[in-house]
Amino acid sequence: MKSHFLLKGLVAAAFLLGATFSAHAEDALARIKAAGTMKVGTETAFAPFDFIDAGEHAGLNVDVFAELGKELGVEIEWIALPWEGVLPGLEAGKFDMVAGPATITKARMERYRFTPPVAEATVAILKKAGDTSITKPEDIAGKAIGVGKATAQLAQLQGYSEKLPAKVDIREYPAFTESYADLAAGRIAGVANSLPNIAFVASQRKDTFEVVMPPFGQKAYFGFIGTKDADHAPLMDAIDAALLKMKGDGRLAKLQEKWFGASFDTPDAVKDPAF
Template identity: 85%
Template sequence: MKATSLFKGLAAAALLFGASLSAHAEDTLASVKAAGTLKVGTETAFAPFDFIDAGEHAGLNVDLFAEIGKELGVSIEWVTLPWEGVLPGLEAGKFDMVAGPATITKARLERYRFTPPIAEATVAILKKAGDTTISKPEDIAGKAIGSGKATAQLAQLSAFSETLPSKVDIREYPAFTESYADLAAGRIVGVANSLPNIAFVASQRKDTFEVVLPAFGQKSYFGFIGPKDADHAALMDVIDAALLKMKADGRLAEMQKKWFGTSFETPDSVKDPAF
């Protein structure tokens, strides 16, 4: 009898513990819905994903999160800061997730949870229009090339530099907008950034910039980031579902065409990034 009572007690405790874990796992989603606000960290110097246009916050991220907000029934509160502070800000709990977006890499997958890809992220070179000294990626050997501080694009530029006969003179910038300004002024001869970004920049300033093709980086994709813990799992699940719904009904492709002039074939998830 005592054994039976003990078993029942343990079973009840296990059920209570399981219910507690389940409720705990839904805490962030529940708090977001209760507040009616999803806090999203980002930088605003990464056109066309996130940038300031005539004093207004604009870009693909703004459009995408407006739709995510509708799907969740909440408003979006943007928290902006330099990119090198965005991921530390997420880990410090300053916001619920990161827009960015960020290139999906092996190291980041170990630390964070990514949404389904929202665009291609393969890295290429932007040069000054009419610069005949750079006609292919290998021509940047020994030249001054800029990239964003603490970015996957910078890491790929560094790796590519090691394969060249003379190393690239790499210049790190807090924001890509600063690197574009230096490129236009002739202080550097190129910028390494993801193809969608530099294609947009070149399309906006055709007399100033050109894209060097082909891209030199490994095939990669951009995604949004959330913490890799049980508290955020339910929130990330519903955001993933919202993005996949937008992909299926064509809204994602329409937004890509609006901001990039083309749409991208992207997988539903990336489990094994190229780098």
């Protein structure tokens, strides 16, 4: 009798041990596929990548992740929060990856894993339409220029300001939409953001804004972000493969043309960012 109970106990323990091992053996991709949902963190004030249009979440990221969801066989669950909370949220495990997207920089690559680029991210200035005091990037010297908090655009603006005869009066905003509102109201002289973003904003409000050309920032690219740990490696590998497939069959270029009015010649990977 004792041996019978002992055998049953050993079988139960083995079952529990196997279940525990199986749970730990599952990586992020396996868990996402089992759940049928991938959680993606982003902000929704970064048009044309992510923004709210008539109450609906819209933009390039929404369309791209819809295609990625099809490739992975999962639904996309969006989690929106201010940009300064997005990367900490990823590290805290609140979502599986970040749409953003974010400029691929050396410092960020040390901490996160980036997907293949989805667009260019070179920085330029948006000014008020008809403002003749800013005809080239150097003209922002000594002027109040808005930029997003905790962004690569902020770092580039700070570096560029150091090279000018008068430092730029840099105004940091939690959301770019607020900086555009202040620019339209004349409270600041310009906004520094990536060329794709401000080109979209200018195209939507031609009587209000103009883009100052050429861009002043170094050549850069936007990518989606994941963590670098082994648990998430299969997921990031799958995302990379899906994005490169979309690039190869023309789907990515069509979405770029839809949201930017042009497609971008981007590398398959960024290994050595300019900054």
